[in-house]
Amino acid sequence: MEVDPLAVRGRVHSVESFGTVDGPGRRMVVFCQGCPLRCAYCHNPDTWDFAGGSETSVAELLERFERNRAFYRGGGLTVSGGEPLAQPEFAGALFRAAHESPRGRIHTCLDSSGGAWDPCRPERFEELLAHTDLVLLDIKHSDPAAHRWLCGADQERILSFADELSARRLPVLVRHVVVPGITDSPRELRELGRLIARWDNVVGLDLLPYHTMGLPKYERLGIPCRLKDTPPMEASRMGELRELVLRARADERR
Ligand code: SF4
Numbered sequence: 001m002e003v004d005p006l007a008v009r010g011r012v013h014s015v016e017s018f019g020t021v022d023g024p025g026r027r028m029v030v031f032c033q034g035c036p037l038r039c040a041y042c043h044n045p046d047t048w049d050f051a052g053g054s055e056t057s058v059a060e061l062l063e064r065f066e067r068n069r070a071f072y073r074g075g076g077l078t079v080s081g082g083e084p085l086a087q088p089e090f091a092g093a094l095f096r097a098a099h100e101s102p103r104g105r106i107h108t109c110l111d112s113s114g115g116a117w118d119p120c121r122p123e124r125f126e127e128l129l130a131h132t133d134l135v136l137l138d139i140k141h142s143d144p145a146a147h148r149w150l151c152g153a154d155q156e157r158i159l160s161f162a163d164e165l166s167a168r169r170l171p172v173l174v175r176h177v178v179v180p181g182i183t184d185s186p187r188e189l190r191e192l193g194r195l196i197a198r199w200d201n202v203v204g205l206d207l208l209p210y211h212t213m214g215l216p217k218y219e220r221l222g223i224p225c226r227l228k229d230t231p232p233m234e235a236s237r238m239g240e241l242r243e244l245v246l247r248a249r250a251d252e253r254r
Pocket of ligand 1: 043045113
């Protein structure tokens with residue numbers, strides 16, 4: 001039986017009506033609730049708990065988008081998290097409804113770590129990936145052991161997800177959070193460049209400086225923050241570090 005995408009419900013942490021940093025143009029950003037990773041630099045630990053947030057339907061979210069449709073011209077709709085891949089049926093229904101909107105196709109962007117991708121059950125993600133226009137993919141660390149320490153999870157799923165996106169030729173913008181002493185060494189940035197060289201569908205690279213604005217959330221939630229003594233990253237260094245990654249990527253692809 002065909003499921004009406006508008007009736008599908010998911011757990012949502014919050015909705016940002018006027019996002020400008022999660023995809024091109026002005027966007028409505030739906031933050032899904034629940035994440036299987038535990039990144040030391042996460043500034044949204046309040047999105048981790050799968051039982052948190054509130055149940056919301058695709059219809060409610062689409063209605064909210066349509067109320068401000070004119071504002072989103074040149075932009076669109078992003079799902080972020082938490083981890084949207086942990087609710088693939090919900091995110092898939094939302095993107096399908098966005099593409100099939102009677103008022104015109106809405107550009108869709110998936111902001112994900114890939115951490116909930118399940119290569120043994122790719123059919124769960126079919127609708128979502130078929131209706132995704134752009135993926136913002138977080139690559140957190142190039143080294144497997146450091147990745148495990150940083151995120152509390154192996155990187156295999158993430159690399160497998162990136163391989164799947166590449167096989168589908170889905171445009172991917174890679175994002176990498178630069179943390180002083182953890183992900184900012186020239187060696188790590190060159191390794192990152194080599195790692196992403198294998199994917200032809202990478203259309204951009206954003207290096208995001210680590211900031212400490214999430215610390216009060218850890219205190220409020222009583223969660224120990226592993227980076228509480230780590231200073232913020234200097235934003236002015238992003239250009240120079242980005243060049244390092246891009247040079248290593250180009251060398252690897254030569
Ligand atoms: S994947 Fe994102 S939401 Fe999940 S812990 Fe890492 S930074 Fe936080």
